[in-house]
Amino acid sequence: MKKELVVVTGGSGFIAIHIILQLLKQGYAVRTTIRSEAKKAIVQEMLTNGGITDFSDLSFSLADLSSDDNWEETMRGVTYVIHVASPTPKLNFKNESEMIRPAINGVIRVLKAARDNQVKRVVMTSAYGAIFAGHKNRKTPYTEKDWSNLSEKHIHPYQKSKTMSEIAAWDFIKKEGQGLEFSTVNPVGVMGPVLSAKYSHSNIQIQEMLEGKVKILPNVNSGYVDVRDVASLHILAMTLPQANGERFLATTGETLSMMDVADILRTAFPDYASTLPTKTIPNAVVKIVALTNPKLRMVASIVGTYAETSNEKAKTLLNWHLRSAKTAIIATAQSMIDLGIVK
Structure with a gap:
C-alpha cells in the first residue's frame, strides 16, 4: 500500500523538523522543501538525533x-501540506511592507x-502574533476568535505580517x-x-540566559508550549475532519514572565544558577532604549501587556x-547543554 x-515546508526549521519526525514515525512519506542543498544534511542530522534511522520515506x-519555481512539482501526488516556512523577520527593515508582502505572497504561492x-x-503555521497584538485593557484569555487589531499604531510589523x-x-x-480544506495552528512561545x-534561533533566549549574557530581563509575560505538542497539534489539524476550517491556539494555557523562566532554569540546573538573571528592567526604560535599538522594538511593543x-x-x-x-523549558535547556550549544 502506498503511503x-x-x-512540510521549511524542513530545517525548529517546528517543521519535529513535525517531520512525528510524521515519519507515524508511517507517512514526507517531502520537505528547503531553500538550499546545504540544508539536506542539517535536516538528516536533526532527524537522526530524533531517532530516525531510515530515510527512504523522506524526499x-x-x-x-x-x-x-518548483512549487508545482513539489505538490504533485501529495495528500496533505503542512506549511510551516515563513520569511525570516528582518530586524533592520526600511518599511513594513518588506516584512508583510513576502509573508502574504509566500502563503498564496503554497495555497x-x-x-x-x-x-x-x-x-498553516500561523502565530499567536495574529491573535493578541493591539488589544488594550484586555481582561479575558485570548482564544481563536481573536484577531490582532491592525488599526493599533504600536503593532510590530512582524505581528502585522503574521x-x-x-x-x-x-x-x-x-x-x-x-x-481545498484548510486550518491554522497559532503557537505561543x-x-x-x-x-x-545548527538549530533555529527560536530559543536563543534560553541559551543566552544560561551563558550569562542576559543580566536583566524585560517584564514580558508569555504563554509557552512544547514543540513536540505543537507538532502533534499540526498532525491532528491535518487528519481530523472536525479541524477543517478552524484555527487552533497552541498554548499550555499557563502564562509565565521571563523571570519565571529564569527561576525554572535556576531550580532545574543549579550549576548555572549564578549565571542566570535576577533583576528586571522597568517597562519605561525598555521603551526608551528601543527608540534607538531596533532589536528591542518587538519587546518594547509587548512589555507589561496581558498574555493569558x-x-x-x-x-x-x-x-x-x-x-x-x-x-x-527544561527540555530546551537540557538539549542545548547535551549538544554543547551552551558555552
Whole structure:
C-alpha cells in the first residue's frame, strides 16, 4: 500500500523538523522543501538525533517562498501540506511592507500550488502574533476568535505580517480555494528539545540566559508550549475532519514572565544558577532604549501587556494532549547543554 505523502515546508526549521519526525514515525512519506542543498544534511542530522534511522520515506524539494519555481512539482501526488516556512523577520527593515508582502505572497504561492494539484488539506503555521497584538485593557484569555487589531499604531510589523498573511490565506480559501480544506495552528512561545547545534534561533533566549549574557530581563509575560505538542497539534489539524476550517491556539494555557523562566532554569540546573538573571528592567526604560535599538522594538511593543491564553478548543475538539510549560523549558535547556550549544 502506498503511503500518504505530506509536504512540510521549511524542513530545517525548529517546528517543521519535529513535525517531520512525528510524521515519519507515524508511517507517512514526507517531502520537505528547503531553500538550499546545504540544508539536506542539517535536516538528516536533526532527524537522526530524533531517532530516525531510515530515510527512504523522506524526499527533498528545492523551493523558496519568494519564487514560483518548483512549487508545482513539489505538490504533485501529495495528500496533505503542512506549511510551516515563513520569511525570516528582518530586524533592520526600511518599511513594513518588506516584512508583510513576502509573508502574504509566500502563503498564496503554497495555497495555489496545493489547490492546483488537488491536495486534500493545508495546515498553516500561523502565530499567536495574529491573535493578541493591539488589544488594550484586555481582561479575558485570548482564544481563536481573536484577531490582532491592525488599526493599533504600536503593532510590530512582524505581528502585522503574521496577521495579514493568515487573513490572506483564509480569504484565498473562501474565494479561490475550490474546496481545498484548510486550518491554522497559532503557537505561543515555542520551547522544547533542540535537535542540532545548527538549530533555529527560536530559543536563543534560553541559551543566552544560561551563558550569562542576559543580566536583566524585560517584564514580558508569555504563554509557552512544547514543540513536540505543537507538532502533534499540526498532525491532528491535518487528519481530523472536525479541524477543517478552524484555527487552533497552541498554548499550555499557563502564562509565565521571563523571570519565571529564569527561576525554572535556576531550580532545574543549579550549576548555572549564578549565571542566570535576577533583576528586571522597568517597562519605561525598555521603551526608551528601543527608540534607538531596533532589536528591542518587538519587546518594547509587548512589555507589561496581558498574555493569558486558552487551549480549550484544541483540547476539546481534537483531544490534544500536552506537556507543561516547565517541562518544555527544561527540555530546551537540557538539549542545548547535551549538544554543547551552551558555552
